[in-house]
Amino acid sequence: MKLQTATRLGLYAVLELARDPSQTLSAGDLAKRFGVSTHSLAKVLRTLSAAGFVQGGRGASGGYRFTGNRRRITLMDIVALFEPAPGSHAPEPGEDTAIGAALQRVLTEIDEIAEATLRSVSLETMLRLRS
């Protein structure tokens, strides 16, 4: 499954901050850790902050900390902030043919399995897997 760069960075940032909710890390700290630009990370952190998963970030060196519930937030909650809703896509040529509809059923099945997987893994479970 291919995730957009912003989605991966969102997952990295949330998991890194959720690892220790008492720690405060700046966009620069996180960017350095993941080898990306501070600008890319800052944009992702603003989205996470607007969703209530992290808090902080006043000024260029302002730090962020995790403010969510590790047991309740799933990977899908983060992915949904950056990716189109599962199964949603612009109509494509050929979709209204019998072959197009059959192909769409298979693609929907794949989307449903991916969504179920992402919804079933909480941040708490992820952090336990990595230790």
Place this chain on the structure above:
Amino acid sequence: MVDIRPAQATDLKAISALDARLTGSDKPQYWQEMLAPDRHFLVAETAKGGLAGFIAGEVRAWEFGQPAAGWVFAIQVDPKTRLKGVGSALFEALAMRFKQQGVTSVRTLVDRKDHLILSFFRAQGMVAGPSLQLDKELP
């Protein structure tokens, strides 16, 4: 907090009632069959002797071509006692019994839209297995 012990015939009424309340389908005969000696049917009992939850499973060899593994058929926890480790205690007790029978893996089937139970099994360390369930509506 809860005592995990094998289910007895006297538990069936409470098990059936809890399951019916949570799933909307009453199946007392199914739970009766879970008392068969080759199956593991465990209950979690509160200090006051109430039913906090139950789990049922069995070791099956060459089911769908797979070597012996412990299968979890069902698990239910009373919503009043959730988030207190009852489900994990039941799962661990069943896994221990499977291990004592010599198997090294545990397996189950879950509705992919039931995110609550999917999350529970994930939190126990379960991941997608080698099989895919396939269905077909018969005409």
